[in-house]
Amino acid sequence: MNWGHIDRYAKSLIKEAGHQIRVSFYQQIDVETKADANDLVTNIDREVERFFINRIKRDFPTHRILGEEGFGDEVQSLEGVIWMLDPIDGTMNFVHQKRNFAISLGIYVDGVGMLGYIYDVMGDDFYHAAKGEGAYLNDERLSQLEITPLSDAIIGINASWVAPNRHIDNEKVIELVKACRGTRSYGSAAIELAHVSAGRLDAYVSMRLSPWDIAGGIVIAQEVGAVATNLKGEAPGLLGQEPFIVARPGLHRDLLTNYIKLKQ
Numbered sequence: 001m002n003w004g005h006i007d008r009y010a011k012s013l014i015k016e017a018g019h020q021i022r023v024s025f026y027q028q029i030d031v032e033t034k035a036d037a038n039d040l041v042t043n044i045d046r047e048v049e050r051f052f053i054n055r056i057k058r059d060f061p062t063h064r065i066l067g068e069e070g071f072g073d074e075v076q077s078l079e080g081v082i083w084m085l086d087p088i089d090g091t092m093n094f095v096h097q098k099r100n101f102a103i104s105l106g107i108y109v110d111g112v113g114m115l116g117y118i119y120d121v122m123g124d125d126f127y128h129a130a131k132g133e134g135a136y137l138n139d140e141r142l143s144q145l146e147i148t149p150l151s152d153a154i155i156g157i158n159a160s161w162v163a164p165n166r167h168i169d170n171e172k173v174i175e176l177v178k179a180c181r182g183t184r185s186y187g188s189a190a191i192e193l194a195h196v197s198a199g200r201l202d203a204y205v206s207m208r209l210s211p212w213d214i215a216g217g218i219v220i221a222q223e224v225g226a227v228a229t230n231l232k233g234e235a236p237g238l239l240g241q242e243p244f245i246v247a248r249p250g251l252h253r254d255l256l257t258n259y260i261k262l263k264q
């Protein structure tokens with residue numbers, strides 16, 4: 001497999017899609033809801049996914065594509081080459097803020113992440129990594145993450161974690177919020193993974209993410225030494241929705257051991 005070629009191809013496809021998204025603000029954007037009233041999707045999410053799929057199918061006919069909006073393949077195993085794509089991660093931000101959303105893409109072979117991309121479209125920040133070759137923000141290589149104690153850490157966590165819920169021991173999360181330096185919530189899992197990789201956040205946790213939310217970001221995060229798992233500490237399965245955590249190495253263990261407890 002010519003990974004250099006696939007890497008250049010994917011980067012140029014993402015840049016082209018980013019341009020299409022920026023231009024879309026000059027046209028009508030139709031907003032619909034999916035699973036519930038706050039789960040938004042637009043014609044642009046769908047158009048961008050179709051754009052990727054048409055190109056990838058034409059130029060790499062043996063590869064499969066797992067895309068959020070469902071125009072790709074029905075993927076039930078991780079065999080072969082799979083492009084895991086979220087055409088717009090952070091659709092609510094796209095609709096309400098016209099910023100703070102990203103294109104997220106991971107290219108995996110037999111379940112192993114080879115290439116990862118997160119493109120913050122309006123910030124024009126392009127995070128990318130190839131397995132074993134380091135991670136970059138635009139042309140700048142990202143540094144390896146160093147150990148940070150929880151008392152100095154900023155944790156990416158959504159306010160829903162401190163509201164009563166079925167999955168998590170709330171008391172422990174409240175302790176976590178008090179013990180860390182601060183919390184942030186950006187509304188795009190991909191951008192939050194990018195922030196962890198760039199050292200701007202020290203950890204990010206989410207109750208339920210899909211493969212396309214995290215596939216690209218995991219490749220980038222691993223290149224700088226971050227640890228990305230489900231809440232049992234296992235590698236994400238990438239075939240369905242799962243709770244997710246990514247953090248600096250020591251902090252990952254501290255959070256899972258002492259603060260983020262699934263209810264039995």
Ligand code: IPD
Nearest residue numbers: 088089090091092187188189208
């Ligand atoms: C969502 C965003 C959000 C996360 C949700 C995702 P979408 O993706 O990443 O930050 O909390 O779980 O579904 O629907 O905007 O692509």
Ligand code: CA
Nearest residue numbers: 040041068091
């Ligand atoms: Ca969505």
Ligand code: CA
Nearest residue numbers: 086089090213
């Ligand atoms: Ca998403």
Ligand code: CA
Nearest residue numbers: 068086088089
């Ligand atoms: Ca999306």
